[in-house]
Amino acid sequence: KAGVTQTPRYLIKTRGQQVTLSCSPISGHRSVSWYQQTPGQGLQFLFEYFSETQRNKGNFPGRFSGRQFSNSRSEMNVSTLELGDSALYLCASSSGQGTNTGELFFGEGSRLTVL
Amino acid sequence: AQSVTQPDIHITVSEGASLELRCNYSYGATPYLFWYVQSPGQGLQLLLKYFSGDTLVQGIKGFEAEFKRSQSSFNLRKPSVHWSDAAEYFCAVVAGGSYIPTFGRGTSLIVHP
Numbered sequence: 001k002a003g004v005t006q007t008p009r010y011l012i013k014t015r016g017q018q019v020t021l022s023c024s025p026i027s028g029h030r031s032v033s034w035y036q037q038t039p040g041q042g043l044q045f046l047f048e049y050f051s052e053t054q055r056n057k058g059n060f061p062g063r064f065s066g067r068q069f070s071n072s073r074s075e076m077n078v079s080t081l082e083l084g085d086s087a088l089y090l091c092a093s094s095s096g097q098g099t100n101t102g103e104l105f106f107g108e109g110s111r112l113t114v115l
Numbered sequence: 116a117q118s119v120t121q122p123d124i125h126i127t128v129s130e131g132a133s134l135e136l137r138c139n140y141s142y143g144a145t146p147y148l149f150w151y152v153q154s155p156g157q158g159l160q161l162l163l164k165y166f167s168g169d170t171l172v173q174g175i176k177g178f179e180a181e182f183k184r185s186q187s188s189f190n191l192r193k194p195s196v197h198w199s200d201a202a203e204y205f206c207a208v209v210a211g212g213s214y215i216p217t218f219g220r221g222t223s224l225i226v227h228p
Contacts, residue, residue, distance in 0.1 A: 094214065106158030
């Protein structure tokens, strides 16, 4: 069973640009969550999509957005990049239902550097 | 809202020594509890989880954790650490009815030969 795949793994952008990150979940998983990881703030929850609907949202500005497609693949977008957006962005998939609550399967992340 | 505290930012142990990583949570009822591990350059991997029942849970890679309701703790243990255990360890809590874990800040484990 293939794991969670995130692309690209590394990218460099400049302030003001926008970026789109992609995540392919484990086959059969309908929930995709996104996290931002930085040394100063740790792991912070961005949002979760389940069956193409945003089900949960963290406390991030509107520059951070996401979507999920019918095949459960998800993208997140960050517009008007700021230096503070430099981080490792982690995607996690799960069944999103039943008793596996909170049990997440993570991708290796997309390392974003904003110059 | 639930919260998780990992009091130790760094822990250094010698290879072969025992290990205990601390985790305290704040939540009104019994939460679901997890430990995840992150190796350098990797995503997080689930080590073990506690939902209910036996308060001592076994995980992968020889790790175990004990849920203590009276202390609101879920400490991770390993009897003998290997150099490959060097990584970042995260405790996480999920409140009932939610699918979104709240993570602690993590504990970095350094293993000396």
